[in-house]
Amino acid sequence: MSFYGEKIKLTVFGESHGEAIGAVLAGVPAGYKIDMDKALAQMARRAPGRDKTATPRLEKDFPEVKSGILNGVTTGAPIACVIENTNTKSKDYSGLLETPRPSHSDYAAFVKYGGHNDIRGGGHFSGRLTAPIVFAGAVLRQILEQKGIKIAAHIASIAGIEDERFNPVEIDDELINRLNNSVFALIDTSKEEEMRSAVEAARKDLDSVGGIVECAVTGMPAGIGGPLFDGLEGAISKAVFGIPAVKGIEFGAGFKSAELKGSENNDGFFCKDGKVFTETNNSGGILGGISSGMPIIFRAAVKPTPSIAKPQRTVDLKTGENTTLEIKGRHDPCIVPRAVPVVEAAAAIAIFDMLG
DSSP states (O other): OEEEEEEEEEEEEETTSSSSSEEEEEEEOOEEEEEEHHHHHHHHHSSSSSTTTTTTTOOOOEEEESSSSSTTEEEEOOEEEEEOOOOOOOOGTTTTTTTTTSSSSHHHHHTTOOOOOOOGGGOOOOOOGGHHHHHHHHHHHHHHTHHHEEEEEEEEEETTEEEOOSSOEEEEEEEEHHTTOSSSSSGGGGGHHHHHHHHHHHHHTTTOOOOOEEEESSOOOOOOOGGGGGOOHHHHHHHHHSSEEEEEEEEEGGGGGGGSHHHOOOOOEEEETTTTEOOEEEEEEEEETTOOOOOEEEEEEEOOOOOSSSSSSEEETTTEEEEEEEOSSHHHHHOHHHHHHHHHHHHHHHHHHHHH
């Protein structure tokens, strides 16, 4: 459950309140320069404790690289990083092994692992495990950028409040760079205040809200991927669904395409300067599981954080009786802003693996 890739191999290890979390990334070619400052900037966008929309748990999230990068250049050996957990309050999670949180992994993990799973902070199921994913993605996206492939995501919506969507046909580098350096990534920045107000209202009400992250990949050459089970959609989806709280994904027009006629949904082709383009991009840059050369665009639905302080119905697994649970601890009233760099990282990992 903690491995991804065929041409590269990403392994994520650790638990939310264990000594450390980390990743091993094997199959990265030698000779590529990696800017650690850029990688740390991506880690900071995801890190907790830096924004009122996030959990107050403050972690440095500094990845100690143990192998695979020497003098800022990949060596060809597996890249291993370790991130220490330094700010844990495990007592807040006492009792959750017997009284599972609604819509959390607690109950399913209890059954699968016979009650031996680490419940503290969600254990291996915690969003904390996305930190090493972001580091792996930060390394791979730098190599992808050297190949002309860029990735950016933004908050498409929070609590039903919508940002603008990417231009599906053309996305300029200026926008990509701005989003890549934003903690609250929006195309229309005027939406930030309304979104923050919705998150704050949920926090004060001891509740949480979800939203949607939209991601784009530009510079992707045509012809990458394969039919049926080797498709790009499947590869990206597998990586994105590895992010805790993601419950849905769609590409291009997605589910709205089911409401269109073929004449409305089809992307007409045209030639310009010897290259083939499409007039629209309802396919999201993927045809038959293979890249078309247009921007790859997808959206991921992020559910509300299940750990809320409101009283909720649950069961006592020891007695078999119904009971009420009031969750303590430090939790995100909205995970969406911090999920943006994680979705970007997942896309980078999937694209790099498909390119080979």
